[in-house]
Amino acid sequence: MRxxxxxxxxxxxxxxxxxxxxxxxxxxxxxxxxxVLSVQGNDLLLATIDIQVEGIHFLPQLITPEQLGRRALAINLSDIAAMGGQPTFALVSLALPLDTEVGWVEQLYRGMRAEADQYGVTIVGGNMTRSPAPISVDVALLGRVQREHLLTRSGAQPGDQVLVTGQLGDAAAGLQLAQHPHLPLSAADHGALLMRYLTPTPRVREGRLIAQSQSATAMIDLSDGLSSDIGHICERSRVGVRIQAAQVPIAPAVQQVATLRGVTPWQLALSGGDDYELCFTAPARAVPELMRSIKRETGTPLTVIGEILPSAAGRWLVLPDGQELALEEGGWEHFRHRQV
Amino acid sequence: MRxxxxxxxxxxxxxxxxxxxxxxxxxxxxxxxxxVLSVQGNDLLLATIDIQVEGIHFLPQLITPEQLGRRALAINLSDIAAMGGQPTFALVSLALPLDTEVGWVEQLYRGMRAEADQYGVTIVGGNMTRSPAPISVDVALLGRVQREHLLTRSGAQPGDQVLVTGQLGDAAAGLQLAQHPHLPLSAADHGALLMRYLTPTPRVREGRLIAQSQSATAMIDLSDGLSSDIGHICERSRVGVRIQAAQVPIAPAVQQVATLRGVTPWQLALSGGDDYELCFTAPARAVPELMRSIKRETGTPLTVIGEILPSAAGRWLVLPDGQELALEEGGWEHFRHRQV
Incomplete structure (x- = not known):
């Protein structure tokens, strides 16, 4: 079998x-x-690795090396953020065709350095090799978190509310714009959505604050798309979920792109992937204070988009007209085709 | 510039x-x-990353997936060994074409698992993505070492002796056999040299013991070839070196392959790369006890192959006839062509 x-x-x-x-x-x-590794003392060591492959995750004609550097680090920062962790050290493994320009590699590193600096990360090493074909940028990132502030995918309880940071669908809309650059959209919206796709913002500060509040029960970052990623929380926590499509925060520009491309905004927001927003669960009583404090400390809005159900109740998406759809994995599966 | x-x-x-x-x-x-990272307490955290790319580091028709898994881990284990470290946790990042057989991936993981178990390493995560072309296996490996047992490239002193574990040139001879399978060599030698190339033995135990002796002054693993790798010790320690070709331990079968291929054994042993033996420096007075104890504890022989000089004296290779050659970087530079 392949x-x-x-x-x-x-x-x-x-x-x-x-x-x-x-x-x-x-x-x-x-x-x-x-x-999540226990090394010594009360701090836990976090370790993650994620790659960007030319032709799969990026196209050199659509992204500058500086943006690619930022992105390669950002997708790993987002994984650490989803644990409530503080990212610390990065290792970079590059595979490069022999005709790669030196200036391109320098710009890539400048982008990684800029992103690293922004989140208190130090690039401590790595490795370069030549490659017969596509460029790949593999980043291994370490982080730390106090044991009592670790937030995993496995603590969601029936009755908890489901929240997300920021807005969903921006990156999927940005990808649509990258693929269809002549869609009639304002230049400002076009540029903003494209940036959200090319250089996502890892929610490191938000993740730490949510975890430190000790009122959230489970968390994940939205890399593959909510419809797929929420499934990981359901599996690890052994719960079901009901997501209200009408409550999913979607920017007007994303709705515009959806209309122009003949898809629903929820397809972009739920299955598009690449948003790197955080999705987490918390008991209803803790939600108002969480929303206030995260907004105050970071400026990032939180939105309640659904609730956790008992496992036997299943996983559902409620459309604005009240219709309930089984929430299937519609995310970005690396070995299958993109849904959007 | 490219x-x-x-x-x-x-x-x-x-x-x-x-x-x-x-x-x-x-x-x-x-x-x-x-x-080398200070996290907390007296233990230092070690972190390394190294990749195997199809067509550059391996050819699928020459290596089984199980061997590739062992090798991908071994080259990283060797880096931790060269610091005197105990490897601990590994992350694996795979890029795979869509038509890769599932069984191939499982065999790859079985190989990694077997190698990991042998050295007390736990594979704690990773990432898989599809790739448009070559398979790549990227491994990030963590390790730990007590602060007083850390051995780096930077402590060599003029007058120190230069030693290596095991024998050099086996892997380069194995590569020759892979490329020229009909060389008239005994089946046993053929198989043994090929294995030394495909699945090198990281000298983890030897590295720890050498470092814990606290008598060695600098260490590195021989991945690119002695002539290149000793240069890293010279640079970081600000010293020169004189290597005696006649003292370099070379197996008779390697000498045979060299003759059959029309190169000198020293070309294979000094510039071939991929041996993953350790090269280290130590004051002469400490050498006899080091040789005895490493041999006793691990069965691995140590050989003195040269001495450290003051920086101004340069880097030299003395041939068996007494001729002195400037020791140039002749190792495996990833963006240039292989020397052998």
Whole structure:
């Protein structure tokens, strides 16, 4: 069987028993985006790795090397943010065709450095090799979190509310604009959505504050799309969920792009991926204070978009007209085709 | 300028100022194979990343996925070994064409798991993505070392002896056999040299013991070839070196391959790369006890192959006939062509 026939998550499930371990210092291992490791003392060590491959995650004609550098770091920062962690050290592994311009590599590193500086991260090493074909930028990122502030995917409880930071669908709309640059949209909206796709903002500060509040119960970052990523919380927490499409925060410009492309805004917002917003759960009583404090400290709005159900109740998306759809994995599966 | 015109190490030098940092917790950062990080307590955190790219580092028709998995981990284990560290946790980043067989990926992971188990390493996570062309296996490896047992490239002193573990040139001879499978060599030698190339043995135990002896002054692993790698010790320690070709431990089978291929054994042993033996320096008075104890504890022989000189004396290779050659970088530069 080929991996394209199996899909990413079933493949990971088949590999888990091969590498499964009950090492006492591994609090979270394979199957999550971030490993949580007990090293010594009260701080936990977080470790994640994520790659950007030319032709799959980026097209050189659409992204500058500086933007690619920012992006390669940002997608890893987002994984650490989703644990409530403080990112610390990065290692960079580059595979480059021999005809790559030196200036291109320097710009890539400038972008990574700028992004690293913004979040208190130090690039401590890495590796470069030549590649017969596509450029790939692989970043391994370490972080730390106090044991009592670690927030995982596994604590959601029936009755909890489901919240997201920022707005969803911006990146998917930006991708549409990259692929269809002549869509009639204002230059400002065009530029803003494209940037949200090319250089997403990892919600590091928001993630730490949400985790430190100790009132949130589970968290994940939205890399593949809400409809897929919320499934990880449901699986790890053994719960169901009901998402209200009408409550999903979607920018007017994203709605415009959806109309122009003949899709619904929810397709972009729920299955588009690449937003790198945080999605988390918290008991209803804690929500008002969380919304106030995160907005006050970071300027980022939180929005309640649904609620956690018992596992047996399933996973549902309620459309604005009241129709309920089974919430299927419609996210970005690396070995299948993009849904949008 | 293209990176092929510049070469790997000059490119790294140009990138260093872009990412340079004086973070107090970064004892060793960019420019080394391993980052040395102070996290908390007396243990230092080691972090390294190294990739295997199809067509550059391996050919699928010459290596089984299980061997590739072992190798991908081994080259990183070797980097941790060269610091005297204990490897701990690995993250794996795979880029795979869509038509990759699931069984191939499982075998790859089985190989990594077997290698990990052998050295007390736990695979704690990673990432998979599809790739338009070559397979790449990127492994980020963490390790730890007590502060007083850390051994770096920078402590060699004039008068120190230069030693290596095991034998050099095996892997380069194995590569020759992979490329010229009909060389008339005994089947046993053929198989053994090929294995040394495909699945090198990281000298983790040897590295720890050498470092814990606290009598060695600098260490590196031989990935690119002695003639290149010893240069890193010379640069970081600000010393010169004289290597005696006649003292370099070379197996009879390697000498045979060299003859059959019309090269000298020293070309294979000094510039071939991929041996992943350790090269280290130590004062002469400490050498006999080191040789005895490493041999006793691990079975691995140590051989004195030269001595450290003052920096101004330069870097020399003394051939068996007494001729002295300037020891140039003849190793495996990733953006240039292989020397052998």
């Amino acid at each position: 991996i394209a026939d199996l899909g990413e998550f079933p493949l990971i499930s088949r590999l888990e028993p091969i590498v499964a371990s009950d090492h006492a210092d591994v609090l979270i291992g394979l199957g999550d985006d971030v490993a | 990176i092929a015109d510049l070469g790997e190490f000059p490119l790294i030098s140009r990138l260093e100022p872009i990412v340079a940092s004086d973070h107090a917790d970064v004892l060793i950062g960019l420019g080394d194979d391993v980052a």
